[in-house]
Amino acid sequence: MSASLDRTDLALLAELQRACRQTNAELAERVHLSPSACLRRVQRLEREGVITGYHAELDPERLGLGLQAFVRVQLKSHDAEHIARFAELVNGWPEIVACHALTGDMDYLLQALVRDLEHFSRFLLDRLLAQAGVADVNTSFVLRTVKPGRGVPLPAGMSGGQGA
Structure with a gap:
């Protein structure tokens, strides 16, 4: 079952996929929310299972x-x-x-x-x-990687440039 996401949710997800190690204050500023509203939205996305975790990308x-x-x-x-x-x-x-x-x-x-x-x-x-x-x-x-698997495509026009 897919979650109901608005433009702000999609912007948050795009920004977290781009750089998940930023502070809540930095994230809030990038998506034009107050820090408390940003934190509430991220916590809801985690609770609903849209955000399933955070990780570091390692160079094999x-x-x-x-x-x-x-x-x-x-x-x-x-x-x-x-x-x-x-x-x-x-x-x-x-x-x-x-x-x-x-x-x-x-x-x-x-x-x-x-x-x-x-x-x-x-x-x-x-x-x-x-x-x-x-x-x-x-x-x-693999001879070389042309496009590494990073992130999930988000609906075009709603996530700051990432699209399907």
Whole structure:
């Protein structure tokens, strides 16, 4: 269910996606609200689950994770037990930063961040193929990122320039 958002809510969300480490006073000034009104709106957006958290963006290469891969996975079995086991394993693997269930010929798309090809090879052979009930994998390595995934698109014209 989508929340009912006005222009001010959308401006707040756009500004928080741009820079979440600003003070409430700075945020209020940027969206033309009093600090108390701004805080009330942000708290409501958090309470309603529109804002689900705040985080720091980290540079994987600076952390020694220089290789990124997208791995399409097909499971051997699609019963509830195997699907739950796969989800449990994926959630326990730090190399996997995102996992999406798919339609089509593959069941899941994993996004992996690893040190290098050797690290990926060990992950693939020792964990993904050996433990997870996987029938087939297809891997693509990222050569460069053209547009990083940052933020959620907000309705055009209501959020200070971000649009769908």
